[in-house]
Amino acid sequence: MSEKPHKGQSGSIGNVSTVRSDLTMNKIELLYRALFAAFGPQHWWPAETPFEVAAGAILTQNTNWANVKKALNNLKAARALNAARLHEMPAAEIAALIRPSGYFTVKAKRLKAFVSFLIEKYRGSLKRMKSEDMQKLRKELLSVHGIGPETADSILLYALEKPVFVIDAYTKRVLSRHAILNHDESYEVFQGLFHSSLKKDVRLYNEYHALLVAVGKAFCKPRPLCEQCPLSKYLPEARR
Ligand code: SF4
Numbered sequence: 001m002s003e004k005p006h007k008g009q010s011g012s013i014g015n016v017s018t019v020r021s022d023l024t025m026n027k028i029e030l031l032y033r034a035l036f037a038a039f040g041p042q043h044w045w046p047a048e049t050p051f052e053v054a055a056g057a058i059l060t061q062n063t064n065w066a067n068v069k070k071a072l073n074n075l076k077a078a079r080a081l082n083a084a085r086l087h088e089m090p091a092a093e094i095a096a097l098i099r100p101s102g103y104f105t106v107k108a109k110r111l112k113a114f115v116s117f118l119i120e121k122y123r124g125s126l127k128r129m130k131s132e133d134m135q136k137l138r139k140e141l142l143s144v145h146g147i148g149p150e151t152a153d154s155i156l157l158y159a160l161e162k163p164v165f166v167i168d169a170y171t172k173r174v175l176s177r178h179a180i181l182n183h184d185e186s187y188e189v190f191q192g193l194f195h196s197s198l199k200k201d202v203r204l205y206n207e208y209h210a211l212l213v214a215v216g217k218a219f220c221k222p223r224p225l226c227e228q229c230p231l232s233k234y235l236p237e238a239r240r
Helices: 027-039 050-059 065-077 083-088 091-097 104-122 126-130 134-142 149-159 169-177 187-197 202-218
Strands: none
Touching: 027 187, 027 202, 050 065, 050 104, 050 126, 050 149, 065 091, 083 104, 091 104, 104 126, 104 134, 134 149, 149 187, 149 202, 169 187, 169 202
């Protein structure tokens, strides 16, 4: 399960709605409110540029953020944290720089595939990419070697500020343990539930995903620590 990041990002939203009462809030909104009250703003995603976010989204596959940070720092020190430089750099050289992130040969190829796509389609500019329609971009990203739904949506949400909810293993674990969805449901079913339960809001999606990772890391471990967890009162009767 990958871990992700923190940054000093301004602004966060504590309430999904300021006018609705508990009775009219759906389960997804209630969980958000409880998580935000317990953990506060998570300040995602830590990066100096959108390109760094996109590279981080690829490097964070199957590893923790501390390792990703080391890999990103190596790329920065080599002045290689940009599309043009990564495009011209041999994969073996990239692999050596990103070694701390694990699966470095595979990830070097993935980074190169992403920058080839970015250069061919958007002349290397995430700013240019951002002006395109989200569904079109999502389709394009999913066709890039090594980019699956979670990575594509992380790039869309955190690098391009598009309103799409990121689903990860923590999200599936929390929702299934709360009997909201079956763990075996598809990525799209989980994502659809968030999209239909929340207003379409980039900041809300940003914060909520980060909060689910926070509760997953702190409490919703393979052996859950429900008694101390801020979501325990929302557990189904049978699990309390
Ligand atoms: S630790 Fe328990 S209460 Fe907390 S999110 Fe996981 S299942 Fe829910």
